[in-house]
Amino acid sequence: MSWYNEKGEMQDVVLSTRVRLARNLNGYPFVSRLSDKQADEIIGKVCAALPDYSCEKFFEGNAYKCRSYMEMHYVSPEFVSGENHRALLSGEGDKVKIMVCEEDHLRIQSILPGFSPKEAFEYASKADDRLSTALDIAFSEKYGYLTQCPTNLGAAMRVSAMLCLPALTMQGAIEAYANAVSKMGITIRGMYGEGSRASGAIYQISNKASLGAGESEIIKLITDAVNKLVQAERNARKNVYDSDKAKVTDRVARDVGILKYANMMSSDEFAGMFADLKLGMYLGITEGLSDVKLSEMLVAVQPATLYMTAQGMESETVRDKARAKFLRDMMKDVKVVGY
Numbered sequence: 001m002s003w004y005n006e007k008g009e010m011q012d013v014v015l016s017t018r019v020r021l022a023r024n025l026n027g028y029p030f031v032s033r034l035s036d037k038q039a040d041e042i043i044g045k046v047c048a049a050l051p052d053y054s055c056e057k058f059f060e061g062n063a064y065k066c067r068s069y070m071e072m073h074y075v076s077p078e079f080v081s082g083e084n085h086r087a088l089l090s091g092e093g094d095k096v097k098i099m100v101c102e103e104d105h106l107r108i109q110s111i112l113p114g115f116s117p118k119e120a121f122e123y124a125s126k127a128d129d130r131l132s133t134a135l136d137i138a139f140s141e142k143y144g145y146l147t148q149c150p151t152n153l154g155a156a157m158r159v160s161a162m163l164c165l166p167a168l169t170m171q172g173a174i175e176a177y178a179n180a181v182s183k184m185g186i187t188i189r190g191m192y193g194e195g196s197r198a199s200g201a202i203y204q205i206s207n208k209a210s211l212g213a214g215e216s217e218i219i220k221l222i223t224d225a226v227n228k229l230v231q232a233e234r235n236a237r238k239n240v241y242d243s244d245k246a247k248v249t250d251r252v253a254r255d256v257g258i259l260k261y262a263n264m265m266s267s268d269e270f271a272g273m274f275a276d277l278k279l280g281m282y283l284g285i286t287e288g289l290s291d292v293k294l295s296e297m298l299v300a301v302q303p304a305t306l307y308m309t310a311q312g313m314e315s316e317t318v319r320d321k322a323r324a325k326f327l328r329d330m331m332k333d334v335k336v337v338g339y
Contacts, residue, residue: 002072002094004295008114011291012282013230015162015202015298016073016111019120021128022147022156023106026136030148031084031101039085039101046089046100049134050127053091053098058082067304073111073162075099096127103148104156106131113295115226117159117219144211153211159222160206163229166275167236169201177229181205186225200271200298205229241283252280253336260331264317265324270301288334297330 003016024030025045028038036059047055058066058079069075074097075088082102089098092110099107108131110123131137138146145156152158168174178188189204205225207218241248255273259265274294281289299305301323307314309322 003111003113004072004299005292006113007292008112009116010226010230011114012278013163013165013233014115014226015164015295016113017116017120018073018109018111018158018160018162019117019124020158020160021106021108021124022104022145022152022158023108023128023131024138024146024148025105026138028105031103031105032148034084034101036085042105043085043087043100045135046098046106046131047087049131050089050091050098053089053096055087055089057085057087059085064304064307068302068308071302071305072299074109076102076107078102091127092123095123098127104152113292115161115223115230117161117222121159121215121219151209151211153209155210155213155215155218157210157215157218158206159218160204161222161226162202162204163226163233164200164202164275164278165229165233166201166279167240168229168233169275170240171236173232173236174203177232181225181228184225185209185221200273201275202271237279237282240279248279248283249285249336252276252283252285253339256280256286256331256334256336259327260334261328262324264320265301265327266320267301267303267306267323270297270323270327274298284337286334286336293330297327300326 008014008016025042028034028042043055043057047053066075066080069088070077070080076099079086079099079102084101086099086101089100090096095110095112097109097111099109108124108127110120112120140146144154147153147156165174168177174188181188185208186205187208205222207221210218255276259273274297277286277289278294280286281294303319306319306323
């Protein structure tokens with residue numbers, strides 16, 4: 001099971017949690033100076049250390065599949081655009097994904113539904129322990145784990161949460177909250193992390209650096225920030241609805257109508273509606289939706305993921321029609337209360 005088809009804590013706001021550990025092997029240069037032969041050696045060693053994990057190599061081709069993994073948040077945009085030899089390992093029932101030869105030799109990730117940083121850390125740590133036993137991991141008593149980017153030194157740990165904040169976005173309050181959490185050592189980015197834009201009122205928050213902080217401190221830092229944002233979004237929902245119930249209800253109802261009957265739908269158009277559906281569900285405007293159903297829809301309609309489900313979807317028009325049909329099927333039992 002994947003993060004987008006399981007129920008999690010605080011899922012009314014938090015779509016998923018990810019814990020990522022960056023590691024490098026002694027005896028090899030960082031990925032920016034790594035030869036394909038050296039990359040192949042590292043991939044071979046990692047796969048041998050985790051024989052129960054599946055391993056997919058991305059040397060050439062598989063562009064749509066690789067991009068689909070990015071849409072599922074299993075790999076980064078940098079992994080997709082990379083030209084070096086690289087691989088993705090999957091284990092623990094899809095709860096652990098390991099990027100090999102992305103920015104660092106190893107990016108060990110656990111991605112879980114809702115907000116569960118401690119559990120995600122346990123999954124990532126289990127894989128890290130196995131790899132540390134089998135491989136010679138680069139570590140300094142002074143700087144901690146050695147990484148290509150200085151901001152990842154120390155624990156080399158990034159904890160992030162993907163949040164849907166439609167009410168705060170409607171209020172224009174995101175910038176103020178971004179400034180507030182920035183002072184805590186937290187950054188807010190778009191849906192796909194660094195360099196990406198917010199889509200469908202979906203934001204990713206994570207710690208800025210890990211040098212000088214322990215794993216438990218980083219988890220607490222993110223937990224405090226997420227708790228603040230979750231409470232703020234829940235309060236904002238009520239304020240947005242109370243200020244103009246007719247307008248909010250009409251907005252959600254129009255989206256439901258379009259999704260139930262549209263013949264064509266772009267991924268960007270649905271992204272805007274996703275936040276409205278999430279908001280409408282928790283305001284009691286709609287029936288027949290759930291957090292899991294919405295997350296499944298969000299992932300399934302992304303361009304590369306949609307392409308992977310059927311042949312002949314190279315055409316954007318064909319994909320838009322297929323996307324609309326998929327959404328019509330998913331929305332057929334959804335109703336607007338009182339209509």
